[in-house]
Amino acid sequence: MIDINERMIIKALEKAINIINNSFSEKGPYSCSNILYKNGKIEENLLIDINNSLYYDSCHDFTEVCMCLEGTMALEIKGEIVKLNEGHYYIILPGLTHCEIPIKNRDYTALWLGTYMSKARLHLSGIRNGDFYISDLLFLTQSHIYSMILDNMLKESSYEGPLYHILVKTYLLQMYIKLFKQISERKSIDKGYESWRDSIVFQIRSLIMKNGAGNIKVRDISREMCMSKNYINNIFKAKTGMTITQYMENQRIVRAKQLLANSDMSINEISRQLGYYDRYHFTKAFKKATGYTPGSYRKQNAERTKEFSRVEG
Incomplete structure (x- = not known):
């Protein structure tokens, strides 16, 4: 219909x-x-x-x-x-x-x-x-x-x-x-989404994934999609329960955890790659989200990995 x-x-x-x-x-x-x-x-x-x-x-x-x-x-x-x-x-x-x-x-x-x-x-x-x-x-x-x-x-x-x-x-x-x-x-209308709003959310997430959460701003997404910032934010929040900025920050923290656990990059390098102003702002955001500083998270993860390897061995 x-x-x-x-x-x-x-x-x-x-x-x-x-x-x-x-x-x-x-x-x-x-x-x-x-x-x-x-x-x-x-x-x-x-x-x-x-x-x-x-x-x-x-x-x-x-x-x-x-x-x-x-x-x-x-x-x-x-x-x-x-x-x-x-x-x-x-x-x-x-x-x-x-x-x-x-x-x-x-x-x-x-x-x-x-x-x-x-x-x-x-x-x-x-x-x-x-x-x-x-x-x-x-x-x-x-x-x-x-x-x-x-x-x-x-x-x-x-x-x-x-x-x-x-x-x-x-x-x-x-x-x-x-x-x-x-x-x-109606042979080729995209039915892969529950509604057109779902496709908007999908595009926003795709743009964030493509550019990296720390390398794109809401205004960039707004221009790319030809919609106002408030409009896409309202759609995104209604579908996900969070604003675009909150989602991008969550993605940055997820990526930070991966880099801290699985790379030899310094904390300064990680903060730069994720688009934080400096190490201080990265540490503050990471601790707020996880309860740990980046250094303590990396140390705890290394100890956990070492203990797991010992048990497995």
Whole structure:
């Protein structure tokens, strides 16, 4: 059974397909052809509050496509503001800092697509009756197909050869149709998690594992996942009973125990590897968590191992 969030996204994809299908005679703006704000000057008479973005700054290592389905919206891309009317889209390259900017008295709906950690991710955002909203994320498998289509779009957009805008729209139409079919048929929707919130927790844990608990901060995870710090913290705590910071600290202590027991690294080296400011802060955190200093824990573990070996022998 398709839930409410999926119905919303299916309806949005259907609208996107119809918009593109009906617009092949027009040029769809791709990147900075519609800049409103550059070098501190607003280029069009729209009431844009650049100091009060409705969304948070995002910066991640995957490509995203944002398409305006209804109304008028604006994106801030690396200090430039780009206006998108209904049917306009923008391809956001990896590493570009971006956010949604409010336009006074303008409601809109935007469809977002990106590929991340072997999954495609879709969500809606916009302003409705003056209030900003964002839908739950919907994750799909087969992201390599969408990544390949996105790569083709980028190649054509950078080349800008004859009728390139038609090719770009063709790829975009192909991608939305595939997404529409995949969700409608529900053959490949990721059912490995109890809910989409479980997949958020899984991604957070994966990022912490990939980077090391001492080498990543909550704000880094927030930017990578395109969600606010409070939002992901609330989801994580509801599912695990602890904040992301508490979880990372627990992981650091677990790793510290492993290194103290199974390596010849000095306590200073371990504290640096785990991202502590210095040995003092590492010792304080370790004792708070275990009741032992790192030195006494290592000594006790060595004595325990020696005693176990003697008994076994």
